[in-house]
Amino acid sequence: MSSTDVATVKKFLNNPDDLVPESLAGLEAAHSDLLRVDLENQIVVRRGAPTSGKVALVSGGGAGHEPLHGGFVGVGMLDAACPGAVFTSPVPDQMLAATKAVDGGAGVVHIVKNYTGDVLNFRLAAELAEDDGIQVESVLTNDDVAVEDSLYTAGRRGVGVTVLVEKIAGAKAAAGGTLAEVAGIARKVNAQGRSFGVALTSCATPTSGGPIFEIGSNEMEFGVGIHGEPGRRRERVKPAAEIVEQMTTAILGDLDAPSGSNVLAFVNGLGGTPLIELYLVYNDLTKQLERHGLTATRNLVGNYITSLEMAGVSITLLALDEELTMLWDAPVHTPALRWGT
Amino acid sequence: MSSTDVATVKKFLNNPDDLVPESLAGLEAAHSDLLRVDLENQIVVRRGAPTSGKVALVSGGGAGHEPLHGGFVGVGMLDAACPGAVFTSPVPDQMLAATKAVDGGAGVVHIVKNYTGDVLNFRLAAELAEDDGIQVESVLTNDDVAVEDSLYTAGRRGVGVTVLVEKIAGAKAAAGGTLAEVAGIARKVNAQGRSFGVALTSCATPTSGGPIFEIGSNEMEFGVGIHGEPGRRRERVKPAAEIVEQMTTAILGDLDAPSGSNVLAFVNGLGGTPLIELYLVYNDLTKQLERHGLTATRNLVGNYITSLEMAGVSITLLALDEELTMLWDAPVHTPALRWGT
Amino acid sequence: MDAGTVRSWMSASAAAIREQRDYLTQLDAAIGDADHGANMDRGFTAVLEQLDAAEASQPPGKLLLTAGSTLVSTVGGASGPLWGTALRRAGRALGEEVEFDGPQLAAALEAALGGVVELGAAAEGEKTMVDSLAPAVRTLREQLAGGSELGPALAAARAASEEGMRATVPLQATKGRASYLGERSIGHQDPGATSTALIVAALEQAISRGA
Amino acid sequence: MDAGTVRSWMSASAAAIREQRDYLTQLDAAIGDADHGANMDRGFTAVLEQLDAAEASQPPGKLLLTAGSTLVSTVGGASGPLWGTALRRAGRALGEEVEFDGPQLAAALEAALGGVVELGAAAEGEKTMVDSLAPAVRTLREQLAGGSELGPALAAARAASEEGMRATVPLQATKGRASYLGERSIGHQDPGATSTALIVAALEQAISRGA
């Protein structure tokens, strides 16, 4: 074990309990053209929502993964986001308020990352919304191949693919897709995407103040989650090319993407890894893809689903077809993802 | 002093000396629609450059500040970037190669952050370019109010305003501005912008492997630079609202922005601070602006000029007029900044 | 036992969780995401506020329904819906009665456990709060059926819940966040089982004090 | 002295810098950006490569020009253009001559110093490489003028440069990156003055060995 300073991890904070609402207030101040924040319900809502006849997309989960989800509220992506406390699933009341705020009569898709807390709270929220006469389809993301999907786990975690689901399903909804179609494309993206994460350091939640796990100065967590959940195993740090090879092998061992396929290659920073390293990882990834006969016809490199200040990286590969590519390319205008508008 | 682990800071790396070229190769692979990388000269060049008759913009500096500058090469911003080794000014050969690669006959603006190394190397490069018959205008950015601009310093450092200069001058060049006009608007942005940075942790260069400075678990560097240069003083960590108040006071004490002015408010992460905190800082900043009668009619929140994995934040305020606002809003399409296209 | 019993139970639970907040969070840091103490504390703080605001005349079942709904609305995470549903089911089981006896209490707790299992689908041995709640409910039922007084029966139930809590240490988690760790979850005590033992102990305390 | 002298000077400089690379970087970490060792090492490694590739017949001035250009092209930072220009000016001062004597060496070093000052605009006392280079040049000139042999004159110059280097410790930097620190730059030895003292020492070594 290293002698890392366990006392505190310093943060820009006022009262730790106010981090989420104060940050949301900042998000609204910076992007009032795109969204509004309902601080009482702690939800982020697209300006102009609800749009009559459009299927609405709502996602949410613990805070600490920014820009996910609030940074993806806007045109062509989410209609609302409900952030909980840091790393804590929001409560059904928030999800219900968000669902009501954006329902345009065509139904609402709940995009739920597969964690027990998120699943249970969204389940209660969907029941409440249906009691209110709103049609809800829940789509679970569970793309993390670091976790075995078996009787012995709560199933795979939802990680990087969630960003891609939100973008692509958002485009489908913007294009006039029905509730079943939007939910269908979201499930397709989830089915065709797989992720794997590696962390070099732990993050620290604002309330605890210290790192969630101790890690030696030569160690990495292989298969880490986005909540500081330790990975499946601890390994010695290796050259990036080897790490990326192992990650790619784990992903491709579980993804139906034969040689010759096109993929969307998503290199995601977990918050504390500088961009210069993310592009280095992307470079190593392109070599691995080449080795497997895959072409990255689309890509995304940056911090999109983070774990506070954790140093680490996740890779998500999504097998692309024409439909998904077209929806990926469709215009999007949110605080964190923008093109075509 | 804390007991932070000084042994190593872990990174995604192969050979530390290859970080910059491997990262550039990744940048090119991810954004080949926008730019190409000349690895021999270690420069990033806009696809389609040179554009005949268009004034070209070249910037550069030590690597480790990504996305600055390579991530700003594209349409409506930089024509080329020359990154040096991490935190080390590039050499004149790179700047010359970049200048030659993008000159469209209308001259080239060199955007130079005010550090002795950058200034001297760009000076030699400009001489060489002029020997080759290329007209060069050098624009110095020196917006960091943490440094006194006096006989006793090398002058103020160029920091956050550099991003704004590159965007706005890039728009002027895209709009057909002459060499004098483009350089003029760049100097105007620099003259009307001021910045201040605070760090909670040190960064570590890949070659040294350890943190550049030691810092206690309750301390912050007030007025830090973007190369791990310690700030003017060490202080105890305070609530974010107080830190932001001090930063704003320092900036506004030196910026000609009377009550009633419009500003562009830029909250920049230094690399290791999570986005949730940047938005909290932005929220605190809006309160300070209000107190001073200023309105943030434009803003930018995110990691744009970083210092590897340093946890910290800088604030830049730019006094806006109609011309600058219009140029800021003009289309831009680069890996790190994109709108309107 | 009456509404006052429920109020003292909730107060004692809130106090115990407040006191053990950091410990619960530490347990969760080891095999989860370091928020269990904060989650439960936030929830029970809100519960006390709601109960303070509730009319004095409300029957115990109604108070438990309010407490459960409050947990659902304020906790989040896995524990919020689970403990929230548990208390709601217990409240529903008590119905509109103004007083309740030992067997009614046992039935209410059984309903609570049923709600947890229905929602979370965990059986005993999966390293969750069920490992602490199920033995407590079973023991209370058995002790009462065997003719025990309520006091000793509750003491036995508390002991059983604590034993169940400790017995989670060697288990490998197969539900909840800790299951992602696979074998690395072995050797750590489950945070949810721990807070559950606190809540069961608070019940014993509330009733023995009231007696 | 001839081309061989320049080659040994450069080799000895490269070796000394390689050996002190981490120390130079550490000094730069304290008041700069922790790259001075890497910068100078990269530069002198390239210089040796270029000199190895240069024709054996090249005169010493030409070799210094090549060395200076190589530093400019490979070092970057503040030290690259400064030391690069210094060596280029020294090379230009030696011209096409195949051999050079003490006074010519002194003149070449004076030209080197002139280049540094012209480009960097630092006077002595600003806590830069000038604080080590200027006293070395001055001492060499004075010693030779006073009738000293080249050997002792160079030894004195080396001592002066080391003294100048140490004298940077109490200074407050007013040029270069360290100036941003204001008073906090006091108490640290300037990295550029330190590498300069190494290069001056390498010159003495190269010439005393050659003799």
Ligand SMILES: Nc1ncnc2c1ncn2[C@@H]1O[C@H](COP(=O)(O)OP(=O)(O)O)[C@@H](O)[C@H]1O
């Ligand atoms: N499916 C489940 N059934 C019963 N209890 C569960 C289940 N999943 C998790 N738990 C309990 O929830 C506890 C974690 O609660 P908490 O930390 O508040 O939520 P989260 O895991 O969402 O962060 C675990 O320790 C476990 O006892």
Ligand SMILES: Nc1ncnc2c1ncn2[C@@H]1O[C@H](COP(=O)(O)OP(=O)(O)O)[C@@H](O)[C@H]1O
């Ligand atoms: N204006 C100047 N004149 C002379 N020497 C300078 C000047 N500015 C900086 N230096 C020298 O350069 C050294 C730093 O070199 P180096 O670390 O390689 O470059 P950088 O400061 O760009 O990182 C300083 O220690 C100082 O001796």
Ligand SMILES: [Mg+2]
């Ligand atoms: Mg949680």
Ligand SMILES: [Mg+2]
């Ligand atoms: Mg440098």
Ligand SMILES: [Mg+2]
């Ligand atoms: Mg938890």
Ligand SMILES: [Mg+2]
């Ligand atoms: Mg330096």
